[in-house]
Amino acid sequence: MFFKSLGKLSLIPFFMALFLGLSLSTSASAGPLKPTMKEMRLHYKQAIDTRDPAVFNDKITQFLTELQTARDFKFSPERKQLSLEGLDKVNTLVRGLPTATDANLTQLQSQLKEVDQLRVEYHKKVKPGVFELLLDTVKQYLGL
Numbered sequence: 001m002f003f004k005s006l007g008k009l010s011l012i013p014f015f016m017a018l019f020l021g022l023s024l025s026t027s028a029s030a031g032p033l034k035p036t037m038k039e040m041r042l043h044y045k046q047a048i049d050t051r052d053p054a055v056f057n058d059k060i061t062q063f064l065t066e067l068q069t070a071r072d073f074k075f076s077p078e079r080k081q082l083s084l085e086g087l088d089k090v091n092t093l094v095r096g097l098p099t100a101t102d103a104n105l106t107q108l109q110s111q112l113k114e115v116d117q118l119r120v121e122y123h124k125k126v127k128p129g130v131f132e133l134l135l136d137t138v139k140q141y142l143g144l
Contacts (some may be wrong), residue, residue, distance in 0.1 A: 033073045040066040044116070048109050053100035056108065060094060067091055079126045086122030090115050 040063055047059035067090060075083045093114055100108050 033070060036066050036069045036073070040070065044112070047112060051105070053102055053105045056100040056105055060097065060100075060112075064091070064094060067094070082122065082126050086118060086126070089122075090118050093118070 043059045043063040043066065047056050047063065050056050050059065067087060071084065071087050071091070073083075094112070097108050097111060098104065
């Protein structure tokens with residue numbers, strides 16, 4: 001009886017670490033990338049909402065700077081190709097926009113909305129599943 005309870009106790013730290021690792025791995029996997037993505041989203045929204053072409057151009061420049069930071073992120077091998085593919089599509093779309101003027105601002109803002117469609121598409125494709133997060137946590141716990 002004592003050994004049965006001892007066996008259960010020895011698994012408690014494992015399952016606690018597994019649970020904690022799983023709950024933290026979703027934020028840890030996005031960790032350093034999350035603030036960059038938030039900044040990209042802010043610049044995107046400000047470019048979409050502005051009525052001033054100069055502000056639009058400035059926000060696009062800031063967006064592209066953050067996009068380069070995102071591209072330099074160390075993605076996991078499983079997600080790297082797909083993540084970079086999505087970021088490259090966004091880069092191509094945004095860099096293809098001409099300089100905003102009073103005459104073309106509304107049209108450019110409409111074209112820029114395609115970025116949000118790409119964001120939704122690629123977030124669905126690269127989001128890790130629960131099993132993948134669990135497996136990564138177990139590997140990390142075991143030092144593999």
